[in-house]
Amino acid sequence: MNEESEQKETGSITGIYREFEHWNVNKGDKTIHAKRMPGFFRTIKNYTQSLWLLFFLVPYLRWNGKQAILFDIEHRQFHFFNLTVLPQDIWMLSLLLLLLAMTLFAVTSVASRVWCGYFCFQTAWTDWFVWIEDKIEGNPPARRRLDAAPWGMEKIGKKAVKHFIWMAISLLTGISFSIWFVDAYDYWGKLLQLQLPLVGWVTLIAFFLGTYILAGLLREQVCMWMCPYARIQGVMTDSQTILPAYDYRRGEPRGKLHRKVDEGGGAQGDCIDCFQCVQVCPTGVDIRDGQQLGCITCGLCLDACDSIMDKVGKPRGLIRYASLDELEGKPVKKMYQHPRTLVYIGIILLALGGIIYGLTHLGSVTLKVIPERQPLFVRLSDGSIRNKYEFKVVNKTDKDFYVAVTAEGGVKDQVIIGAEKPLLARHSRGTSFTVFVKAPGENIRQEVTPIEFRIQSTDDPLVAAEYKTRFNGPKP
Amino acid sequence: MTDKHDVSDMPTTGHVWDDDLADLTNQPPRWWMLGLTASALFCVVYFLYYPSFPISTLGDHFRGLGGWTAIKEMEADKDEVDALRGKFEARLKDMTPAAILADDELSEYVRRSGKVLFGDNCAACHGQNGIGTHDKQGLFAPILNDDDWLFGGRIDDIHTSIVGGRQGMMTAHKEILSAAEIDTLANAIASSQPNSTPLFVEKGCSVCHGEDGKGMHVMGSANLTDKIWRFDGSVKGIADTIRYGVNSGDPQAHVAVMPNFKEAGKLSDAEIKKLAVYVYEFGGGEADAPAEAATMAPAPEAEN
Secondary structure, X not given: OHHHHHHHHOOOOOHHHHHHOOOOOOOOOOOOOOOOOOOHHHHHHHHHHHXXXXXXXXXXXXXXXXXOEEEEOOOOEEEEOOEEEOHHHOHHHHHHHHHHHHHHHHHXXXXXXXXXXXXXXXXXXXXXXXXXXXXXXXXXXXXXXXXXXXXXXXXXHHHHHHHHHHHHHHHHHHHHHHOOXXXXXXXXXXXXXXXXXXXXXXXXXXXXXXXXXXXHHHOHHHHHXXXXXXXXXXXXXXXXXXXXXXXXXXXXXXXXXXXXXXXXXXXXXXXXXXXXXXXXXXXXXOHHHOOOOOOOOOOXXXXXXXXXXXXXXXXXXXXEEEOHHHHOOOOOOOHHHOHHHHHHHXXXXXXXXXXXXXXXXXXXXXXXXXXXXXXXXXXXXXXXXXXXXXXXXXXXXXXXXXXXXXXXXXXXXXXXXXXXXXXXXXXXXXXXXXXXXXXXXXXXXXXXXXXXXXXXXXXXXXXXXXXXXXXXXXXX | OOEEOOOOOOEEEEEEEOOOEEEEOOOOOHHHHHHHHHHHHXXXXXXXXXXXXOOOEOOEOOOOOOOOOHHHHHHHHHHHHHHHHHHHHHHHHOOXXXXXXXXXXXXXXXXXXXXXXXXXXXXXXXXXXXXXXXXXXXXXXXXXXXXXXXXXXXXXXXXXXXXXXXXXXXXXXXXXXXXXXXXXXHHHHHOOOHHHOOHHHHOOHHHHHOOOXXXXXXXXXXXXXXXXXXXXXOHHHHHHHHHHOEOOOOXXXXXXXXXXXXXXXXXOHHHHHHHHHHHHOOOOOEOOOHHHHHHHOHHHHHHO
């Protein structure tokens, strides 16, 4: 009878409602006040999150009198120390994005959401904001009491100080973001004189509000309901992926700790149901329910559980980084037996190779020649044929130089007009010239004759570029 | 309408499909509701700010509280462009066309900004990029990007042509010359050797076209020795030109008139100067050779 009804339930739509009773859905109606505990993963997290200091500090770095790293959108250049990347080389950006995406996929497939737990700006900023909250309002029980307390001078004071510091950090975040795109010192000058351009104000306000709202008020709600990564991680992980997991075979059945061993009976597992793992969780999940959407794999519950295990004299690792296979007692495969990771690594290497090739073959000058199309050629009074070309020279160095123009191929006895003297190629931008080629009409053998132009810097013969194009003429 | 769902015991809207699939009345998250409300408020503000109701009442439409119009926006954008061009325009206002041409920055500015001016005023006859246009009689207006100029291809010549317009003149010779004479001349000219027949000088062609047949810029007479033809370059075409002339009043004559752009009043002085430079830069412009002129000019005085 019992079996029959259970069978009926599975596969039926109402099964969802049965499950629902066990779901702990965090709708954000209750603020999560997570306890902060020292430990191994806490330390790692502190270090990895502090990488974001680079975000605040690097823009102030100078190199040869200019900002060392600058995404100069206004002038369409990317400066990286001595290197200047112009839009012509932007294809490398797509490879870089591919590289980052694949790294994310590969790391996720090996060790789950490492990005979320240790590096993500949402995690980092939220962690700092909560740390500030902890310093001002006290530990989680004190904060809960404060939240429940009626509004009074003390509560207003504490809340005001907290929000003020949050806003200050948010403002600094907005400023720090902006100065990756414009000169940092110049930006501060304009900011202090309130003379930023409109786009500057909009960016600043957007990032100020974004930081304050996302890291201060929404916190883990962002991870749960806004971030797509949390939702698609399921396709990146599999049973070989290691993730913070509760060893249910060892822990269950859980139960309160009893002073005397025989009191609780021999059947009890190692989990003493102390809820420390839940209390320290920044997203408020119970890791003992298994892998779930809300878990950003920050490892803080591992620290909490280990400290409890130490106290009750049981071995550490009731909650530990483990794969599903390991938990279920299946043989754990080696890394090289994980073909998906190998594919990811292959793509990463390809993208990396492309970027290295691109960076080492940037060159210092490029040439593009556009033949005039209307008219294709002009017949001159002495019967010769003249073609007009637009030269586009991009000088990627940081110095102006002059280029000499020569041509190979083309028509016998042709003359290049308009480049008798070397032409000025201005630095870090494109320069265009008009150049004519005149050839005697009787020497033209075909309508289209291939011609290759070459420009060469007068300062350095190694700075040169070629371009193949055509010399148009009438039907011979 | 509120019912309890039979399995989950949650309140529902009362709608049930497929026996037990119900619509629960759970509230969406608060941030989501705030977002929805904010979006709705944005729409209201947007609709009030801009002219958003295309409904005519009392012969007028709702103009929006912000006073925005597309024309105003266009004018603001135009001011921006004018400000950018202003520094160049201010400089070239008081410069001669030759000086503009000699200035790299300004001539690049003209090369880039002259296209619209040329397209609006010149291209109808001379074609885009000066490639010329054709009608039944052949070339309707001269090609501007070659090196053959009726009235001279130096920058000042081009400028003069635009300012004052041009009108060449060639008499109809159908009554002056016999058919045989016209045929002989046409053949000689078609082979680019007008002097191969004594008729060229005897009949007075050289008065306008020069002893050597190379034409005179002063009168706009064509160079008959080169390979570029203002009108039809076939023997028959040349014979027709001799027979009926150019702008001669004969009903079959070629009509070739370049209007006076100064008098037409459509173009400013600065625009005419820009056009002269723009046309010069098609590639056919002839250099003034200032260095030579400078050394040549005082020479006769020294001799005296």
